Amino acid sequence: MHRLRVVPARRHGRERLYVCLPDGANVAWYDREAARVNLLRDDREDEVLEALAPFLTGPVAVGPPPVPTPAELARLTLHPDDDLAPNRPGEALLVAVERAPGPAHRLRPDPRRRALAAEQATGEALDRLDGAGWRTLHSVPLPGGDRVHHLLIGPGGLFALHVLPARRQRVRVADPLVAVGRRAPHPLLHRVRAAADRASHALTAEVRPVLVLVGPAHLSVAAAPRALRVLTDRELPGLAGPGGVLKPADVEALHAVARDRATWKRV
Incomplete structure (x- = not known):
């Protein structure tokens, strides 16, 4: 099992925590303001939540990214x-x-x-x-x-x-x-x-x-x-x-x- 990395970043004024594979590919990101974890790989959900556990400040929604506006x-x-x-x-x-x-x-x-x-x-x-x-x-x-x-x-x-x-x-x-x-x-x-x-x-x-x-x-x-x-x-x-x-x-x-x-x- 590959260990996931958490990388902080800001995008359009919002703080995000990206969850990445060792090769840098994103598998999810956590939007603090929306209290949502957006999954790009359903099969990695447990690993993603484990990696983000130290950063989660309360209940969060988990699912695929929202449809673009x-x-x-x-x-x-x-x-x-x-x-x-x-x-x-x-x-x-x-x-x-x-x-x-x-x-x-x-x-x-x-x-x-x-x-x-x-x-x-x-x-x-x-x-x-x-x-x-x-x-x-x-x-x-x-x-x-x-x-x-x-x-x-x-x-x-x-x-x-x-x-x-x-x-x-x-x-x-x-x-x-x-x-x-x-x-x-x-x-x-x-x-x-x-x-x-x-x-x-x-x-x-x-x-x-x-x-x-x-x-x-x-x-x-x-x-x-x-x-x-x-x-x-x-x-x-x-x-x-x-x-x-x-x-x-x-x-x-x-x-x-x-x-x-x-x-x-x-x-």
Whole structure:
């Protein structure tokens, strides 16, 4: 009798314990959140339960894996080149900097790198919401060269986040104008709302616009912007607070549609 190994892993934000043969082939996995042991080999049930015994925290269901949902089937059939889920935070900026890094010595820092650092910090904060039932897509391309910096989908709805680096600078917001430091104000909120509107059209669901300011020394907002939230990077976890808008199945279905590059070609 071959001794089975238990290997921990995380998949789509859920902790799983895979039960493997010595050659690495999976025979089962234990989903802690669902309290279920999914068997791929019925003839190994006793061995699987014996291997998992130290990890089981209560009664569990045992049986074959559940039938894939439509969202899971759509993900499995999606061509890797069309899957946006692997995009890293700031993917478009990363590619641009790698292709044209610029001179080794500059009088002023490359603004692309400041923007990239801001998007990476925001993306890391959003990815930490995955365990609470939220899904994030980074650097979602839109026709015409624009993009949604981060698309957040979860129990509280859908949000299109635009990230603005503002490290140690004063930021003034007077809808639709945004001024950072001593720079002249510009109507950035028009762009933030337009990207959210295009995302709403692509997904046939309400997508709310959010402006995220990373590292500001001070933020002043003249009046609450119309149908738009202005947050600092420290306030990002608050987006995950409200719920009751989308069920888990709706979150997964919308995520499956949003990760398909073809979805965004019609906006």
